[in-house]
Amino acid sequence: MKTAEQPEMVTPGEVLGKSTELKAGKGAYVPPGDNTIYASLTGIRRIVSPAPESDDLRPIVEVVGHKAHGPVPEPDSVIIARVTKVMARMAAADIMCVGPKAVREKFTGIIRQQDVRATEIDKVDMHLSFRPGDIVRAMVLSLGDARAYYLSTAKNELGVVSAESAAGEAMVPISWTEMQCPLSGQIEQRKVAKVGS
Template sequence: MGGMSIVEQSEGSGIVTPGEVLGKASQIIPGRGAYLSPHNQTIYASLSGRRNTIPPPPNSPDPRPTVEVIGHKSHGPVPEPGSVVIARVTKVTVRSASADIMCVGPTSVREKFTGIIRQQDVRATEIDKVDMHLSFHPGDIVRAVVLSLGDARAYFLSTAKNELGVVSAESIAGATMVPISWTEMQCPLTGQVEQRKVAKVAG
């Protein structure tokens, strides 16, 4: 593991996960998000987050710094590349759709994450023929997979798999539409058909 560094500024090495060794009890004091295992006098992280080292107070008789783990905001889930997310479409343009991420896997998020579905990430075939306005409408609930962290805290999302795409949509008449094909959903009230990039239902 190498020697203990008091200054942990770099983001990459500063992120720890539960069970990760933070150091020996002879060198550090466990703070929030850290615990001491008495049998080997080793301190471990008890949650995921950023490692933070607090130097001892100037007049402290104990020279050991305190190491704590600062969890992601209220320990809500954070989208990562490969995560399947549920998002609500907020805006559709010619080249992309914006969405607010509501769930990562089965767990709802506790902070705001924005997703962007670019034209080339809507479906796997005939990518150049994708019409964003016939794929998504504002208010649609989509299932997507996170490709990467884009810029300005927006995640690039993809619906280019059969099971990804619109899972719930409201028709112009205000009813929840029923998927009738890969590309169409129908209003049960009016019978009107609207185009969407539909997520294939399992089963």
């Protein structure tokens, strides 16, 4: 259903409205404990009428991408990223997939020291958790700042899913903190994602 309002261009993090009056649709989200709706992608802000059979009578606010693009990371979505840089308090990563779909744009994520694991947070050593080139499964916490998404690996099933050893071989996880090179037998520390149930 068309509405008479002027099309308005919005970018990620921009306020779209209040969740008391509107419902977040595609390209929009409401952070936990907040009643403000924010845009999660760049595009045109649009208000659509709720479905006639819907119990929720609030109009839906959504952001329609300005170009056909792949999936966009949103809070709570599980992503696959490649670690690009590891610093003392955080690791930077390029997001490659959101869920099962590959992204078409460049999205950067940051895993902060406090978001690596759920326990003994103060003992986390970033250099023993990740290395550049590691492929990690992580969850999007929030849009973070304008340049990067905040990511978390603080669940058992999140963390490094694929890593290359110094010898250039794909390493095998042997515990939730260690991976081993099948060629050299060398063991390296990682925040390993738990596989299976």
